[in-house]
Amino acid sequence: MSRALAPFIDVAELDRLLAARAVVIVDSRWYLDGRSGAEAHAAGHVPGAVFVDLDRSLAGPPSADAGRHPLPEPDVFARGMSEAGIGDESIVVVYDDAGGVIAARLVWMLRALGLEAAVLDGGVDAWQRAHPQDELETGPVDPVPASFTERSWPAHLLATIDETQAAAAEGTALVLDARTLDRYRGETEPVDARPGHIPGAASLSCRDNVAADGTLLDVDTLRGRLAAIGADERPVISYCGSGVTACHTLLVVEHVGLAPGRLYPGSWSQYAADPARPAATGE
Numbered sequence: 001m002s003r004a005l006a007p008f009i010d011v012a013e014l015d016r017l018l019a020a021r022a023v024v025i026v027d028s029r030w031y032l033d034g035r036s037g038a039e040a041h042a043a044g045h046v047p048g049a050v051f052v053d054l055d056r057s058l059a060g061p062p063s064a065d066a067g068r069h070p071l072p073e074p075d076v077f078a079r080g081m082s083e084a085g086i087g088d089e090s091i092v093v094v095y096d097d098a099g100g101v102i103a104a105r106l107v108w109m110l111r112a113l114g115l116e117a118a119v120l121d122g123g124v125d126a127w128q129r130a131h132p133q134d135e136l137e138t139g140p141v142d143p144v145p146a147s148f149t150e151r152s153w154p155a156h157l158l159a160t161i162d163e164t165q166a167a168a169a170e171g172t173a174l175v176l177d178a179r180t181l182d183r184y185r186g187e188t189e190p191v192d193a194r195p196g197h198i199p200g201a202a203s204l205s206c207r208d209n210v211a212a213d214g215t216l217l218d219v220d221t222l223r224g225r226l227a228a229i230g231a232d233e234r235p236v237i238s239y240c241g242s243g244v245t246a247c248h249t250l251l252v253v254e255h256v257g258l259a260p261g262r263l264y265p266g267s268w269s270q271y272a273a274d275p276a277r278p279a280a281t282g283e
Helices: 011-020 037-043 074-083 103-112 123-130 161-170 181-185 219-228 246-255 267-271
Strands: 024-027 091-095 116-120 174-177 236-239
Touching (some): 011 091, 011 123, 024 037, 091 103, 091 123, 103 246, 116 123, 161 236, 161 267, 236 246, 236 267
Parallel strands (some): 024 091, 091 116, 174 236
16 A cells, blocks of 8 residues: 555645646545536536546446445456546545545545555645635546556455454454444435444444544544544454445544554445344444
């Protein structure tokens, strides 16, 4: 996993990178409610930013067996990166308009493969605040294809459904649920097969890592949140609804200096679809 670039950078650091060398800026907006990220990109994006579609390039076909956003096959991911102008030597900075919890998916994927990638802290709103004299660019961006080598997903950074269930039950790892607290408790479930969470998993909503302005909380606060539930004492496995926002938790774990955690890609969408697996509700 690359350590040359921090997992989160601010707009000032992006500007410094742009002045020093080529950077691929990626708009990865995606919405659970069905709104189009591509349309949001066309309506206004950071100048030069390319759009990468989560469903097309960052996930495989959805299914009950694999979940809503399983990791794509390596050749699919490599093709998507190449088409976006991302090559083996690229520096990639990814943003969204959701506090980085969507952008984190692509950043985690690239970093897991050893490439340099970071979330733009605060996203498109932070860029606008830092550049009040500049307008967002509109319309599509047609990148020049780049050479991206196909690579397998590192097994040591992934956890299977059985490993995650066992770790949560036995306490051999700290299994963190990155969804909002109401979904963890089972009070609401807008999209998956049933409400609740994996028994033994702890709630740590990724959205609570972010302040009201969409920027990341300070390192000491984040480290304290993780330490309070034992993330400094046990290895971490992160899951969410479909393995997307769980990546934000993993980047935060890295950001505060803890040992790298593992992603459970199928997440609740896979787990909840199997009626033989127990579910818990409440705290």
